[in-house]
Amino acid sequence: MRGLVCGTVAFVGVLGCAASSPPSTGNSSATSATKPTSEPALVRVVAHDFAFDSAHSVPAGLVAIRFVNDGRAIHMLGIARLDSGKTVPDVYQALVKNGSLDWFNEVGGPGAVSPGDSVTQYAVLEPGSYSMICWWPDSTGKAHVMLGMMSTLTVTGETAGAPIEPTPDIYLRERDYHIAATGAFTAGHHVFRVDNDGPQHHDVALLRVLPGKTDAEVDKWLMNPSVSNPPVEAVGGTVGIARWGHTEFAADLKPGSYLMLCLIPDAKDRKPHFMHGMVTKVSVT
Numbered sequence: 001m002r003g004l005v006c007g008t009v010a011f012v013g014v015l016g017c018a019a020s021s022p023p024s025t026g027n028s029s030a031t032s033a034t035k036p037t038s039e040p041a042l043v044r045v046v047a048h049d050f051a052f053d054s055a056h057s058v059p060a061g062l063v064a065i066r067f068v069n070d071g072r073a074i075h076m077l078g079i080a081r082l083d084s085g086k087t088v089p090d091v092y093q094a095l096v097k098n099g100s101l102d103w104f105n106e107v108g109g110p111g112a113v114s115p116g117d118s119v120t121q122y123a124v125l126e127p128g129s130y131s132m133i134c135w136w137p138d139s140t141g142k143a144h145v146m147l148g149m150m151s152t153l154t155v156t157g158e159t160a161g162a163p164i165e166p167t168p169d170i171y172l173r174e175r176d177y178h179i180a181a182t183g184a185f186t187a188g189h190h191v192f193r194v195d196n197d198g199p200q201h202h203d204v205a206l207l208r209v210l211p212g213k214t215d216a217e218v219d220k221w222l223m224n225p226s227v228s229n230p231p232v233e234a235v236g237g238t239v240g241i242a243r244w245g246h247t248e249f250a251a252d253l254k255p256g257s258y259l260m261l262c263l264i265p266d267a268k269d270r271k272p273h274f275m276h277g278m279v280t281k282v283s284v285t
Contacts (some may be wrong), residue, residue, distance in 0.1 A: 011114045032232075040064035040122060040163070043153070045132065047075035047113075050149040052132055055059035058155045060127045063164035067110035068118040074225070075144065078133045079109035079123065079153070088131050088152045095145065108247040111237025112136060112205045119236030121249040124163055135239065139224055166248050168193035172260065174202040178261050179276040191250050198243025202262045202273065207232040208284075209257045218259075232259070240264050253284045272280045 040062040045054040049071040067077050082091070083103040094101050109132070130153040134144035168191045170183030175197040183190075196202045203250040211220060213231035221231050236251040237260070260280045262273035 026168065042066060044068065045077055046070050047077070049073055049136065050134070050144050050147040052077070052149065052151040054151065054153070057156055058125070058151060059157045060125060060155050060159045062165060063123050063125050065110055065121045066118065066122065067113060067121065069113040069115050072115050073138065073144070074112050074114055074133050074136050074230070074234050075149070076112045076136050076239055077109045078135050078160070079107050080131050080133070081105045081107060081126070082129045082131055087129065088150055090132070091131050092150065101106075106201065106240045106242065108241045108245070109239040110249065111203060111239055112234035113236060114129070114230070114234045117233070117235060119249060119251055121236075121238060121247065122166055123247060124159070124165070126159060127157060128157050129154055137225060166191050166250070168248055168275040171195070172204060174204070174262065174278075175201055176274040177262075177273050179204065179262065179278060179280045181260065181280055181282060183193060185253065185258070185284045187253055187255050187284055189250065189252050191248055193246060193248050194238050194241065195246045196241050196243055200267055200273075201240040201242055201263055201264055202278070203240040205261050205263055206235050206237040206251060207259045207261070208235055208254065209259065255284050258282050258284060
């Protein structure tokens with residue numbers, strides 16, 4: 001996801017290349033407290049334009065990240081573990097100077113959310129120092145992190161036993177360049193599990209196309225995702241995860257047409273993965 005910082009997000013021809021067949025049915029400030037391994041610790045993060053309001057520490061293990069967008073723009077929350085004693089200011093300097101980020105290990109985080117909405121994402125976090133970053137671009141292509149939208153999260157203690165992750169009812173499996181969906185897309189509350197078969201990092205943006213909006217309008221907006229009057233509602237997903245990684249997120253779906261797409265730039269041509277066909281359409285009834 002950090003590749004979005006390097007330039008504009010040129011999103012072209014999304015709906016024309018989307019897979020449209022329905023999926024099959026198959027199997028203000030935050031608080032944190034120590035929980036048994038069967039229950040996640042909760043950290044609530046509120047996004048503003050352009051800052052995060054959250055707790056700065058959480059116990060190791062399974063964490064439920066409740067991400068609330070209190071701003072006027074779409075926001076997301078990318079989480080990465082910082083190794084080698086690095087800090088959030090080091091991340092910013094590396095982005096500005098296009099320096100090495102070998103010590104920057106992305107572990108997911110709540111995906112894009114529209115103003116006034118929220119999403120819950122689940123992650124198993126090991127002890128250490130983490131960055132929280134908004135990678136969403138403004139209308140000029142500048143990622144919100146470059147406007148100062150970043151913060152620190154410290155994970156304390158030790159991971160005690162294998163955490164019991166939430167039970168999903170919708171499964172998304174990603175690979176270069178495809179998103180396979182299994183489950184019943186019905187109106188209401190759902191828990192999604194996302195698995196990345198790689199080989200590249202992948203994310204998922206879950207977008208509901210607003211009533212009356214056309215494919216052409218969505219394509220035009222994705223070329224330049226401005227703050228005002230988007231033709232879609234961003235309802236969650238996950239920020240980038242590495243190959244063989246997985247995560248879960250919970251979202252409430254309304255009836256309508258949805259897109260699930262990967263925004264991460266390709267390692268070879270830097271085009272977002274959905275421009276290579278990594279986008280799937282579903283209808284929620």
